[in-house]
Amino acid sequence: MNMGELNKQIIIQPWGLKRSTIYGDIEATFSTLATGIWAKVEPLSGKEYWQGQQNLSKIDTRFTIRYSTSVSGIKVNSRILYDSDYYEVKSIINTNSANKELIIMTEKLIST
Numbered sequence: 815m816n817m818g819e820l821n822k823q824i825i826i827q828p829w830g831l832k833r834s835t836i837y838g839d840i841e842a843t844f845s846t847l848a849t850g851i852w853a854k855v856e857p858l859s860g861k862e863y864w865q866g867q868q869n870l871s872k873i874d875t876r877f878t879i880r881y882s883t884s885v886s887g888i889k890v891n892s893r894i895l896y897d898s899d900y901y902e903v904k905s906i907i908n909t910n911s912a913n914k915e916l917i918i919m920t921e922k923l924i925s926t
Contacts, residue, residue: 815878815915820852824877825895826888844893848885854878855896870923875901877918881908885916894920 827844834841856876862869877894879885894901901920909915 815854815880817880819854820878820880822853822855822896824851824853824855824879825849826851826885826892827895828887828889828892847887847892851879851885853896873922873924875920875922877901877920879916879918881913881916888916888918894918 826847828847830843830845831840832843833839854877856878858874858876860871860873862871864870877896888903888906890903890905892903894903899922901922903918904921905919907917907919909917
């Protein structure tokens, strides 16, 4: 991995559940696992389609980051905040199981 390619900063936010203080209902929430993580960001493909009566765009993006204990808790269905946009984590690859880099495959949905 060329460290000079890790030139974008991202925030990793795992998905979780918490109990609402008003009605006691369980609701989905995101917390911050790590901030200021340097990453290589590569948009891979895009697609437009209709769902219901909405026109949606889907963008698949690959994030490559250095492995560290601060990011080892990232899981599928976490999200990444990059450039004011949220990307849903679809898969995480620990390259060669060497704990040196993580390749994170994501999907961003946009209503158009």
